[in-house]
Amino acid sequence: MTTPPPRPGAGPRARLAPRDVLALGVLRVRSSPVRAMLSALGICIGVATMIVVVGIPASSKKALENDLASLGTNMLKVEKATGGGGPDIPLPEKADAMTARIGPVSSAAALGKLPSTPIRRNAEVDQGDTSGVSVVAARGDLTSTFQADLYAGHLPTPDSALPTVTLGSDAAHSLGITDLTARDGTGPQLLIGDAWYTVTGILRAVPLLPELDSMAIVGWRSATQQLAFSGHPDTVYLRATESQLADVRAIAPATVNPQNPEAVTVSRPSDALAAKQLTDTAFSSLFLGLAAVALFVGGVGVANTMIVSVLERRTEIGLRRALGAARGQIRIQFLTESVLLCLLGGAAGLVLGTAGVAGWALAQDWPAVLPLPAALGGLGSAVVVGALAGLYPATRAAALTPTEALASA
Known part of the structure; x- marks a missing residue:
């Protein structure tokens, strides 16, 4: 009695190496650079705003501290x-x-x-x-x-x-x-x-x-x-x-x-100058709120791009599922693309915001100060926004069965 051949996909699933996952995400971004740039623009603006509204008051505070140190408190x-x-x-x-x-x-x-x-x-x-x-x-x-x-x-x-x-x-x-x-x-x-x-x-x-x-x-x-x-x-x-x-x-x-x-x-x-610094901090909190709104809008733009990408790539998803790709692999692919888009936007925003802080500090004759928590927070928030923005599109792509995906091609 002969043993029937194994069904496609019935064996152990091949796991995607981190390098393969990154390659899939980069491939899609490189194939549509204009769309990727426009999708990341909102994240770039949000992160740049966050860097600027934290860096400029920090530079002002440092200049004030230097002045007080020279004048005496x-x-x-x-x-x-x-x-x-x-x-x-x-x-x-x-x-x-x-x-x-x-x-x-x-x-x-x-x-x-x-x-x-x-x-x-x-x-x-x-x-x-x-x-x-x-x-x-x-x-x-x-x-x-x-x-x-x-x-x-x-x-x-x-x-x-x-x-x-x-x-x-x-x-x-x-x-x-x-x-x-x-x-x-x-x-x-x-x-x-x-x-x-x-x-x-x-x-x-x-x-x-x-x-x-x-x-x-x-x-x-x-x-x-x-x-x-x-x-x-x-x-x-x-x-x-x-x-x-x-x-x-x-x-x-x-x-x-x-x-x-x-x-x-x-x-x-010197107490009057300290009170002025508190006023500047209050305005900084307001602008940080605006930066959060910009990040949210950017995240919505990325989510919209990823949903459109899922609709456009149903054939690719169905073919990969028919060849044995697991739901988790499809999910991680789209999540990687979303996070990568936001990370690129966050990196561009970090560069743009740093340049803005340095330029303003130079114009005001202040020492340029960029708090490390602000830089790390900007990139971290971009990654979080990317994960949240890509969660629904990735889940939707992973839920497609091979027959559903190929039938809509």
């Missing part, structure tokens, strides 16, 4: 309390000298505003047209406390009665002063109140104290004698030992105004 700002319905109690005239006596304080400087004092290029300009520049009197160790770089010239001498003024960066721009030497060899002149002042310095932008950028700074004695300054500071800035900054902050109100410590507030200018 050990500054405190002392000023009179406002609001609350209580009496308006000004800071004592010697408030800066009193704070300088605190042990950990290394330097202190005081600013007093002259709100009703106009500043003009000449007498023909209306007194109300100050170009947004405010006049302040300054006293104390200005160089060590402010740590502001000078674009040109020098800061005013607090005890000098000479009519000289130093402009912040925005103030100089608003008043049209970019050079300290006029054609006749004298410095530019400004009419402050009814007195002529010579511009002897221009500050660069001060990130830690942006209010200085729009100020015109005159000496304390000069403001008292020529501009009817009251002598009461509005703000005292001080530098203290970093490790003891909290203690200095706690005792500063009672030191500045022992009789009314509640009329004094103490803040840390």
